[in-house]
Amino acid sequence: MTTPLPKRIIKETERLQSEPVPGISAVPHDDNARYFDVNVEGPGGSCYEGGVFSLELFLPDDYPMCPPRIRFLTRIYHPNIDRLGRICLDVLKNNWSPALQIRTILLSIQALLGAPNPEDPLNEAVAKQWKENQAEAIKTAREWTEKFAQKK
Amino acid sequence: MPIATRKRKADSTTASADATSEPQRKLTKVSKALQKDSISQEQAALPATPQTLTSDKGMDSDDDFNSVASSMDLGEEMSSSVDFGAGESDVDIDDDYQDDGAFDATAKDLAPKRKHFEVEFKVYSPQDIQSQQDTQIAEVANLLEQPSEATAILLRHTRWNKERLIEQYMDNQEQMLDKAGLGQEINQNPPRVVVKNGFTCDICCEDGPGLETFAMNCNHRFCTDCYRQYLTQKIKDEGEAARIKCPGDGCRKIIDAKSLDLLVPNELTDRYHQLLMRTYVDDKESLKWCPAPNCVYAVECGVKKRDLNKIVPTVHCECKQSFCFGCTLPDHQPCPCVLVKRWIKKCEDDSETANWISANTKECPKCNSTIEKNGGCNHMTCRKCKNEFCWMCMGLWSEHGTSWYNCNRFEERSGTDARDAQAKSRQSLERYLHYYNRYANHEQSARLDKDIFHKTERKMTLLQSTSGMSWIEVQFMEAASQALQQCRQTLKWTYAFAYYLARNNQTEIFEDNQKDLEMAVENLSEMFEKPTDQLAGLKVEMMDKTTYCMRRRVILLDDTAKNLKEETWKFNVELR
Ligand SMILES: [Zn+2]
Ligand SMILES: [Zn+2]
Ligand SMILES: [Zn+2]
Ligand SMILES: [Zn+2]
Ligand SMILES: [Zn+2]
Ligand SMILES: [Zn+2]
Numbered sequence: 001m002t003t004p005l006p007k008r009i010i011k012e013t014e015r016l017q018s019e020p021v022p023g024i025s026a027v028p029h030d031d032n033a034r035y036f037d038v039n040v041e042g043p044g045g046s047c048y049e050g051g052v053f054s055l056e057l058f059l060p061d062d063y064p065m066c067p068p069r070i071r072f073l074t075r076i077y078h079p080n081i082d083r084l085g086r087i088c089l090d091v092l093k094n095n096w097s098p099a100l101q102i103r104t105i106l107l108s109i110q111a112l113l114g115a116p117n118p119e120d121p122l123n124e125a126v127a128k129q130w131k132e133n134q135a136e137a138i139k140t141a142r143e144w145t146e147k148f149a150q151k152k
Numbered sequence: 153m154p155i156a157t158r159k160r161k162a163d164s165t166t167a168s169a170d171a172t173s174e175p176q177r178k179l180t181k182v183s184k185a186l187q188k189d190s191i192s193q194e195q196a197a198l199p200a201t202p203q204t205l206t207s208d209k210g211m212d213s214d215d216d217f218n219s220v221a222s223s224m225d226l227g228e229e230m231s232s233s234v235d236f237g238a239g240e241s242d243v244d245i246d247d248d249y250q251d252d253g254a255f256d257a258t259a260k261d262l263a264p265k266r267k268h269f270e271v272e273f274k275v276y277s278p279q280d281i282q283s284q285q286d287t288q289i290a291e292v293a294n295l296l297e298q299p300s301e302a303t304a305i306l307l308r309h310t311r312w313n314k315e316r317l318i319e320q321y322m323d324n325q326e327q328m329l330d331k332a333g334l335g336q337e338i339n340q341n342p343p344r345v346v347v348k349n350g351f352t353c354d355i356c357c358e359d360g361p362g363l364e365t366f367a368m369n370c371n372h373r374f375c376t377d378c379y380r381q382y383l384t385q386k387i388k389d390e391g392e393a394a395r396i397k398c399p400g401d402g403c404r405k406i407i408d409a410k411s412l413d414l415l416v417p418n419e420l421t422d423r424y425h426q427l428l429m430r431t432y433v434d435d436k437e438s439l440k441w442c443p444a445p446n447c448v449y450a451v452e453c454g455v456k457k458r459d460l461n462k463i464v465p466t467v468h469c470e471c472k473q474s475f476c477f478g479c480t481l482p483d484h485q486p487c488p489c490v491l492v493k494r495w496i497k498k499c500e501d502d503s504e505t506a507n508w509i510s511a512n513t514k515e516c517p518k519c520n521s522t523i524e525k526n527g528g529c530n531h532m533t534c535r536k537c538k539n540e541f542c543w544m545c546m547g548l549w550s551e552h553g554t555s556w557y558n559c560n561r562f563e564e565r566s567g568t569d570a571r572d573a574q575a576k577s578r579q580s581l582e583r584y585l586h587y588y589n590r591y592a593n594h595e596q597s598a599r600l601d602k603d604i605f606h607k608t609e610r611k612m613t614l615l616q617s618t619s620g621m622s623w624i625e626v627q628f629m630e631a632a633s634q635a636l637q638q639c640r641q642t643l644k645w646t647y648a649f650a651y652y653l654a655r656n657n658q659t660e661i662f663e664d665n666q667k668d669l670e671m672a673v674e675n676l677s678e679m680f681e682k683p684t685d686q687l688a689g690l691k692v693e694m695m696d697k698t699t700y701c702m703r704r705r706v707i708l709l710d711d712t713a714k715n716l717k718e719e720t721w722k723f724n725v726e727l728r
Pocket of ligand 2: 370371372398399400403404405
């Protein structure tokens with residue numbers, strides 16, 4: 001990184017440490033301040049409750065004009081998250097605004113865990129199951145959470 | 153050859169009328185259609201094929217075409233009177249005739265008649281399009297008592313449907329403004345850049361004194377640097393213009409031209425206005441950009457999507473490009489858009505099977521020596537055995553002029569030998585190859601015709617200095633070459649058309665027309681292979697053949713277009 005870190009990123013990072021969002025942590029790498037290790041707890045009452053999901057987050061050069069790049073590292077059974085961990089979320093695409101921040105985006109992701117939307121699927125197979133047999137889908141999501149998303 | 157002499161007479165009438173109407177007609181086409189009397193003469197003169205009778209009837213029943221035309225103007229969307237209404241185009245046509253000094257009173261008295269395959273259209277320059285937008289904005293702004301920047305946003309929101317905008321606005325002004333991303337009080341607070349004490353920009357987190365800031369009246373305030381960067385990215389990288397929202401999270405307020413001018417450098421506002429123009433044209437069903445590379449013109453045509461099974465709307469841009477208004481591919485008359493799409497797909501899928509066909513070399517059917525095709529003409533003569541044959545069907549050339557010989561028609565074999573599945577599939581492949589062969593051949597021949605013309609043109613230029621012929625006198629070559637290109641283009645598509653055509657009484661007329669045009673084209677094409685020093689002496693003959701080709705083309709197109717409009721063609725696939 002030859003270019004100095006923009007004030008915006010420095011401020012955001014500071015605030016993530018000083019006023020952390022409950023259930024969410026984001027820590028930048030020592031050698032790359034644009035790369036974050038993220039942990040998001042499954043929201044209470046959802047089929048992801050009790051799970052801790054790790055994600056990677058990268059701030060591209062044109063951030064905040066462009067949204068951060070985020071991906072689930074932990075396997076998760078969710079209609080809007082595909083096998084590679086990519087997330088289908090409007091604020092990460094068309095509805096991105098440079099006024100949005102890392103914390104707001106992570107909150108949106110946590111909210112997405114609480115409210116899966118099979119009508120706008122990224123993972124067709126999961127979405128199909130979600131629509132046809134929701135109980136079974138939720139059961140699978142719980143199983144996956146237990147199997148893959150436990151605190152280490 | 154009495155037919156030939158009478159034919160020439162008719163030609164000269166058509167030719168002179170054409171010549172007078174041709175020059176610099178800025179926007180249109182209609183003009184060509186008016187030689188009603190010369191056409192009936194021509195019908196008398198031409199060999200009496202049935203289509204001459206039907207097309208004669210067609211000339212009088214232009215009403216049905218006009219009904220298509222009027223439904224264009226008053227389509228459901230009620231394309232507004234501000235933009236190019238019907239009245240305006242009438243004026244244009246009159247102007248056209250007045251400009252045309254050569255037109256005499258009798259021609260002028262005739263109502264302009266369009267042929268069945270011609271559609272009304274206009275060509276617009278970027279300036280025309282800009283002023284069209286400006287006129288509409290000004291008119292609506294006046295009516296709604298809104299500033300023009302806001303009106304522009306409202307019009308873009310309703311995709312330039314003026315009536316709908318006014319109706320919805322009158323119905324619920326607040327809601328309309330909100331939906332369009334304007335919000336209230338657009339009349340107050342003209343956009344301006346301000347310095348605010350104690351302000352921190354949410355995007356860059358700068359908070360220094362003297363920081364310039366900007367906000368639209370949604371009050372989402374950011375520093376001007378961030379705003380500029382945001383707009384630059386939208387315009388430059390994302391090609392957005394008409395619907396750029398405020399950078400505030402979740403805000404749907406649309407940036408207006410005035411705010412934009414305030415924030416970004418000139419080069420970017422130019423790009424912004426270009427993009428706005430793009431969306432203006434893209435938003436209107438009746439406007440399309442000319443698809444020619446680097447062409448800046450747009451064409452307006454009233455033919456709607458739903459009409460495309462009944463008409464093939466070929467339009468001609470100022471830049472000389474002829475394209476289909478329906479699908480923007482190069483002119484593909486007489487074949488309707490759906491069939492063109494199908495055919496192209498089929499050819500792509502079957503390209504391997506078909507490839508060998510369009511090869512440049514074939515064997516002489518008599519002595520088997522290899523023959524290379526290096527001109528557009530399909531009349532081949534074997535160097536070795538002097539056998540004259542047709543490149544397309546490999547049949548004897550001598551038989552091509554006779555009435556029973558059908559180079560263009562695919563003869564379905566009798567049912568007996570197509571009983572099993574294998575035979576059937578073989579026959580369907582043969583059928584496809586028959587049409588593909590001819591389609592590809594005209595495409596290739598058109599290219600070869602062009603090559604040979606360019607070669608000949610160079611030789612002619614040399615000849616000019618020795619023979620004393622002037623530049624104008626060699627123009628007939630150019631005209632002939634262009635006619636060949638145009639006719640081969642048409643012929644090419646007649647084969648795709650024929651492939652999907654189911655047999656009925658009309659198909660025979662069609663095939664006759666196709667054959668006549670094909671023969672006319674080959675006769676003309678052949679002349680290009682004459683030694684250059686003979687060409688000067690062949691001027692009259694070449695001009696005659698050129699006119700004849702063009703006339704056969706018009707007859708074919710008029711007949712196919714009329715039947716398409718009247719839905720008398722039967723196709724072996726769904727026209728959908
Ligand atoms: Zn800023
Ligand atoms: Zn806003
Ligand atoms: Zn053009
Ligand atoms: Zn088309
Ligand atoms: Zn031979
Ligand atoms: Zn032939």
